[in-house]
Amino acid sequence: MQEKINNIINKNYKLLLFLICSCFFLLSTSYKILNPEFIDYLSPGDMETHWLGWLYFKDTPFFQFPLLANYSYGLENWSGTLIHTDSLPLMALIFRPFSAYLPNLFQYFGIWIYLCFLLQGFSSFYLMNLLLKDKVKSLLASCFFIIAPIFLWRLWGHYSLLAQGVILIAFYLYFLNDTKTRTWGYLLLFSALINAYLTGMIMLIFACYLLKINLSFKEFVIKFFKMILLLIGFMWVLGVFQTGTSFMAGGYGLYRMNINALINPTGDHWSTLLPELPSADYDHDGFAFLGVGVIILFILSASLFIKNRKHLTIKKEYVILLCLGLFCFIFALSDNITLGSKIIFSYETPYIFKVFTKTFRSSARFIWIPHYLIIICGLYLLNKYTSKKGFVIIALSLLLLQIYDSRKAFVHFAMKHSSPTEYWSGAVVNEKGLVRTKPLLENQPFKNKIWNKVTSKYNKFTYVIPKNRPGDYFEIAFLAARNKIQINFGYFARYSKKNEKIEKERLVYEINKGIFDKNAAYFFWNEELFNIAKLTKGEYDLIDEIDGYKILLPGFYDKK
Structure with missing residues (x-):
């Protein structure tokens, strides 16, 4: 009987592993997030800005340099790339060619989460099978990695960091005796399209691999720095160093x-x-x-x-x-x-x-x-x-104990991803006191009909004075993204403080002189500059506070 079970597992281990990964995915999240139009679970939190990065990137030129440039999200002095908004460049590049056929508010993060569960399961299986040399044991062992709290914790919102399976792939390559350097290169470039922290960790494991294979000091230095140069060149093509942004x-x-x-x-x-x-x-x-x-x-x-x-x-x-x-x-x-x-x-x-x-x-x-x-x-x-029987009994018992011990986390994250409105009910979303009690699209503060004219008349939103992640930035940026409007602000993991200063000085000068861009709607959080704008605005400009936002709309009124 035991031999028969072993044969079934050995023949169908890939299917079984796929089912195990899928079950833990559903236990920890929800099938709803696989719907590319289900967006409520992306807000509030860092994920909303990761998604915003994609909403802007999907309308960029297909052929551009740098490859991940995202000019409309931040404009001249703030814009970075998808890397600076942690918007999963790998997925963005896959879906970018089809953006014209995708829903306007398309999201790929749910698909990504599922892929990360599969990556975690399959990478850990092949790693452990290399060490244990038994598919039954390895299948059981992989479950410990799939439900590792350090992996599941990233369901809070930094979804790019769910790709911890690439670290396990690096360990797999480490234990192989004949791994070619270019295989490490492919893995490093792949990780660079996900998150730089993963790349850094893989680089450390690669260095350990070079030590393991008994290279001379000269050979070690040459191979290691060749890989560094490859990464730097690749990051330059992606746009990591765009606009002087420091990493x-x-x-x-x-x-x-x-x-x-x-x-x-x-x-x-x-x-x-x-x-x-x-x-x-x-x-x-x-x-x-x-x-x-x-x-x-x-x-x-x-x-x-x-x-x-x-x-x-x-x-x-x-x-x-x-x-x-x-x-x-x-x-x-x-x-x-x-x-x-x-x-x-x-x-x-x-x-x-x-x-x-x-x-x-x-x-x-x-x-x-x-x-x-x-x-x-x-x-x-x-x-x-231990014997095979002993290993299976002990590992299975400890796995069930681990699942039992973590059961509250499964329930917690399942609710977060299946019923986000209920999950966030009563939570303050931003400094304006916006509370999440409705789905994302219904929870926006722009109620006045004037916004319809604003989004049709202006192609830029100028935040005065822009800073990294202003408290109410998402609502304004989301309104802009839905209407393909450029913005001079956002939330960036890295940005140039020099360019921030230049933009601030430019806006202060122009507002004091009454020089307003006729294609831009101005949003003020700076009370002093708002009062100055009241004095320097043009005859046909509208300046008012609407739905809690202090705005100036150049040329809003038709000339008589």
Whole structure:
């Protein structure tokens, strides 16, 4: 009977894995998000600006340079690329050729989430099958990766960071004995179209691979820097360096990991069995709770390892990964070491490392590498010191325990993605006090009929004075995007402060002189400049406060 079951699994493992990934996807989200016109789950939060980036990009020229330029979202002094709005460039490039045939408010993030579940499942299966050499065990092992809290946590909204399966692919390539350098290149370029943090982590694993294969120092340097140059060239084509936008920014030491992160079920969703431990402000990006099942797995496997350590030969490739895990753990802690709610130690990062700390300012995310190494190590050691039957019984028991322990998280995220209106009911969406009580399109503040004329008469919205992510930016930007109107503001992960200053000085000068763009509708949050505009406006200009927005509409009234 057991042999028959094994044969069925061995013949149909791909189908079974597909079904497992699909079941966990539905358990954690909702089939609704696969509908490209279902948009309510994208707001409020960072996802709304990721989606806005796509709404503007779909109307850009098909052939352009840089490839991901998004001029209408930010205009001269603010515009970046889809990378700067974290709008999943990979998916945008896939759907861009068909944009003329897509719904105006098309979203691809639901499809992406499903693909990430499949990526997580299949990449972890092939990785573990390489190590365990048993499809039944590997199928069971892959489930630990699919429901890893560190993976599911990204359902909060940074959907590009759900593609953690590419890290598992990198580990797979690491353990292969004959991986070609160009295969690493393909993986790195692929990850660059998703998120730079994934690229950075894969680059570290690639460096470890080069150490593993016993290259000379000269060969190591040549291969490593060839890959760096390839990435820089690719990012230049994509437009990462457009308009002088720096890929470096502050935040290192703030967006850090807490020492207790691996055992701390932060929030009230991640563990039924363990209590939440104290944490410090801004530790959220360092969420790395292993789950009760994996914690027990690691303790059990470590005990078996210690018991049998005399009979074990530790290979060089494992030592390299151990060093990688320790390095990433320390980097994730940053230069402000926190334990619980207190900073227990701080130090000054040497200047030579600033290029890394400013590029990867949210260093907490690098805990993903140690986190996945713990799962891999636990499963590998369990397999080494137990029989197949013992492995299956123990792993299955711990998996069920992990699912039970995380059940609140499944319910929480399922509600967020299936019933977002109910989920966000009563939540304040922006600083104007807009509350989410209705679907996204019905929850907009523009009630006056005058907006119909505004969106038909003007092709630009000018925010006075623009800044990165003004509090009410989404509602104005969303109105503009629905009507293909350019905007001089937005929300950008990176932007040029020099260009910000230029735009501010230009607007202040023009408003004081009464120089208004006849094609632009002006939205004021600066009270002083609004009062000046009342004095400098033209005879046929409208200046008023409508639906809570202070606006100036040049040439709104017809000349007599």
